C-alpha cells in the first residue's frame with residue numbers, strides 16, 4: 418500500500434516524504450512544481466501535475482495501490498490570497514474537491530490535511546486551543562478552514578476520515594542536509610534573516626515594533642519541520658488503526674519575537690545581521706502560540722528538536738550548502 422502525498426515537493430511536503438521513506442513506506446507524490454522542487458523529493462514515484470487535473474488523478478490512483486493521502490498541495494501566501502482570492506478558492510478549495518471526489522470513488526478513506534493557525538485569525542487568548550473560535554482574517558486561512566469543513570462532511574457522507582493539522586511556524590531543515598526551505602518569492606522570517614549572512618541582502622526588515630509584546634515585535638511559535646513531519650506519521654498510524662477524524666494544533670508552545678529570532682540567528686551564524694524597523698505588515702497578529710497538548714496526549718507526539726538555536730542551525734547548514742536554493746548549487 419502506498420501513501421499519496423500531494424504537494425510533496427514543497428517545504429513541509431518534502432520533509433514529510435523523507436519521514437515516510439525513513440520508515441519504509443511506499444510513497445507517491447503529485448506536485449505541479451509551481452512552488453515545489455523535484456530535487457526535494459528524495460524517493461518514491463513522482464508525477465508532475467495538478468490535483469485539479471482529473472485525468473491525472475485517475476491515472477495516479479489506477480497505477481498505485483493508495484491507502485491514504487497526505488494533502489499539502491495548496492497556495493499559502495497570505496498577502497497574495499488577499500490580492501487574488503479567486504486563485505486561492507480555485508487551487509485550494511476546488512483542488513480539495515477534486516481530490517476528495519477521487520478518494521470517494523476509489524474507496525480511499527484516510528486523509529491527513531495540512532492546515533494552518535491562520536484558521537483562527539486573531540486569537541482571543543494564547544496559547545491557542547483547537548476548541549477556540551475560527552475567524553480567519555485572510556483568504557488563505559478561510560480557504561484552509563473551508564477545506565477542513567469539507568472533509569468533515571465527506572466523513573459524514575462517505576466515511577472518509579481526516580486529520581487536520583494546524584501548523585504554527587515551521588522552520589529549519591532536515592538533519593541530512595539534503596532538503597530545506599526554498600520559496601519563491603521568499604516571505605518567511607528565518608530564510609530571509611539568513612539571506613543577510615549569505616550576502617544576499619543588506620539587512621532584515623522588522624515589520625513593526627509597536628505591537629503589545631515585551632519588545633514590540635510579533636511573537637510566533639517556531640517548530641522544526643521534521644517534528645511537524647513526524648506528526649503526520651502519527652496521524653496516519655492513528656487513522657490506519659481505525660481512529661476517528663480530528664483536528665490538532667502543531668507548535669512548540671513557546672513564543673519568540675522577531676527581535677529574539679534575529680538575535681539567535683546572529684549567535685548561530687556569527688554575523689551581525691543588521692535589522693531595520695519598518696511599518697507593520699498588514700494582517701499580522703501580535704502573538705500566535707499553540708497549545709499542542711491535544712496531539713501530545715492523544716497521539717503521543719513528542720517534538721524532540723525543541724531548541725530554537727538548533728532549529729536555526731539546521732536551516733543555516735542547508736542554506737550554506739544551497740545558497741541559491743534547489744537546482745542552482
Ligand code: UFG
Nearest residue numbers: 493533534535604605606609622623624635637675698701
Ligand atoms: N517578519 C519580519 N520581517 C520579515 C519577514 C517576517 O519582521 O522580513 C515577521 C512577520 O511580520 C511575522 C514573523 O516575522 O511577525 C513571522 O513571519 P513569517 O512570514 O515567517 O510567518 P507568519 O507567522 O506570517 O506566517 C506563518 C505561515 C503562514 C500562515 C501564518 C499563520 O508561513 O502560511 O503563519 O498561520 F498563514
